[in-house]
Amino acid sequence: MQESTKHVIGGGMPAFVKKTFLPFFLSPLFDILVNRTRLRKPYQISAAGAALHKTLHVADLHCDALISHRNLAQRSRRGHVDLPRLEAGNVALQVFAIVTHAPVREGVTWLPTDLDALTFKLIMQRWPEPAWHSPFERAMHAAQRLHAVEAHADGRFRIIRSAMALEHFLEERRHKPFLTSGILAVEGLHCLEGDIAHLDVLYDAGVRIAGLVHLAGNELGGAAHGRNRGGITPFGEQVARRMEEKRVLIDLAHASPTLIDDVLNMTTQPVIVSHTGLKSVCDNERNLSDAHLKRIAEKGGVVGIGFFPWASGGKDLASFIRSIRRGVELVGAEHIALGSDFDGAVTTPFDASGVALVTDALAREGLPRADIANIMGENVLRLLRRALPEKDAR
Numbered sequence: 275m276q277e278s279t280k281h282v283i284g285g286g287m288p289a290f291v292k293k294t295f296l297p298f299f300l301s302p303l304f305d306i307l308v309n310r311t312r313l314r315k316p317y318q319i320s321a322a323g324a325a326l327h328k329t330l331h332v333a334d335l336h337c338d339a340l341i342s343h344r345n346l347a348q349r350s351r352r353g354h355v356d357l358p359r360l361e362a363g364n365v366a367l368q369v370f371a372i373v374t375h376a377p378v379r380e381g382v383t384w385l386p387t388d389l390d391a392l393t394f395k396l397i398m399q400r401w402p403e404p405a406w407h408s409p410f411e412r413a414m415h416a417a418q419r420l421h422a423v424e425a426h427a428d429g430r431f432r433i434i435r436s437a438m439a440l441e442h443f444l445e446e447r448r449h450k451p452f453l454t455s456g457i458l459a460v461e462g463l464h465c466l467e468g469d470i471a472h473l474d475v476l477y478d479a480g481v482r483i484a485g486l487v488h489l490a491g492n493e494l495g496g497a498a499h500g501r502n503r504g505g506i507t508p509f510g511e512q513v514a515r516r517m518e519e520k521r522v523l524i525d526l527a528h529a530s531p532t533l534i535d536d537v538l539n540m541t542t543q544p545v546i547v548s549h550t551g552l553k554s555v556c557d558n559e560r561n562l563s564d565a566h567l568k569r570i571a572e573k574g575g576v577v578g579i580g581f582f583p584w585a586s587g588g589k590d591l592a593s594f595i596r597s598i599r600r601g602v603e604l605v606g607a608e609h610i611a612l613g614s615d616f617d618g619a620v621t622t623p624f625d626a627s628g629v630a631l632v633t634d635a636l637a638r639e640g641l642p643r644a645d646i647a648n649i650m651g652e653n654v655l656r657l658l659r660r661a662l663p664e665k666d667a668r
């Protein structure tokens with residue numbers, strides 16, 4: 275069943291809320307309550323692990339920092355991602371996903387109305403009024419936020435739009451190891467609002483990765499959770515083909531099992547699953563079956579393992595490492611990657627400055643250096659070199 279292309283995006287917020295200091299008090303609460311970390315700083319990383327980590331190109335396939343109220347160019351003690359913490363974590367490339375709809379009723383079906391949890395948050399953060407009501411406008415505003423970060427980063431941060439730009443960035447980073455980069459992604463193409471032409475606008479804004487669905491199924495296909503768990507729709511097929519033409523990488527995180535099959539049956543290019551877990555470690559509707567993991571790997575794809583309990587099966591780093599090891603056992607280290615879900619309303623063991631903990635743990639497990647390098651970022655970079663448009667069309 276298709277959902278209407280008109281998503282119910284909360285009503286207006288009383289003007290007095292906008293004009294008060296309420297946003298300043300409420301926005302930080304979100305990080306304090308839901309974007310927490312478990313380990314205390316300073317993180318305990320062995321000298322050997324830290325030395326190895328410094329030699330790696332680290333890449334993370336998913337964070338939701340663009341809906342944070344924080345200034346991402348400045349270090350914060352709250353939440354998970356900002357440029358100084360990416361720098362401290364030696365993260366070369368971070369995918370910044372744009373969330374445009376958080377339908378409460380998909381998880382709480384008895385609610386009498388389709389509330390969108392994001393509306394209140396974005397109004398509190400003083401996003402422009404068109405973004406209060408329109409998922410597409412939200413996506414455009416979030417993309418502009420990352421461009422603003424780039425503009426104010428004194429050259430320390432780059433948004434990557436092409437394989438050539440990625441190559442140049444990595445070359446420059448050899449001499450300037452503090453450089454970090456980002457790729458724009460959208461989480462759920464309901465933000466097209468049913469108009470495929472919006473894909474071109476998002477592309478021009480720098481979006482290079484997109485999931486067809488997010489928390490709810492939409493007019494493109496079914497989600498892993500929520501009420502619509504069907505396969506791909508004719509509109510979804512049309513969009514997926516257009517994405518392949520434009521070289522926008524398809525992300526199957528949150529896709530229903532049927533949608534995953536449908537996309538793998540019709541596409542010719544590798545896909546990613548940016549932030550997920552493995553059913554054979556942590557069996558829930560959100561996670562990937564062994565069969566799907568194998569099919570995605572056979573097509574040259576990469577799967578990012580999430581740092582949060584619903585994905586990895588536990589609250590600690592050891593659970594995450596167990597999921598990584600299981601993935602490697604099933605498809606080899608060439609198809610497994612990091613998919614933190616930092617700032618995605620999740621509690622993670624550490625923030626972006628502590629990613630060396632993963633390198634350290636993988637080394638302690640006795641994984642060969644080449645496997646560690648692949649998992650920590652080389653797989654993502656290899657796929658992006660192949661998947662991104664060759665040159666920047668700007």
Ligand SMILES: [Zn+2]
Binds near residue numbers: 527618
């Ligand atoms: Zn997600």
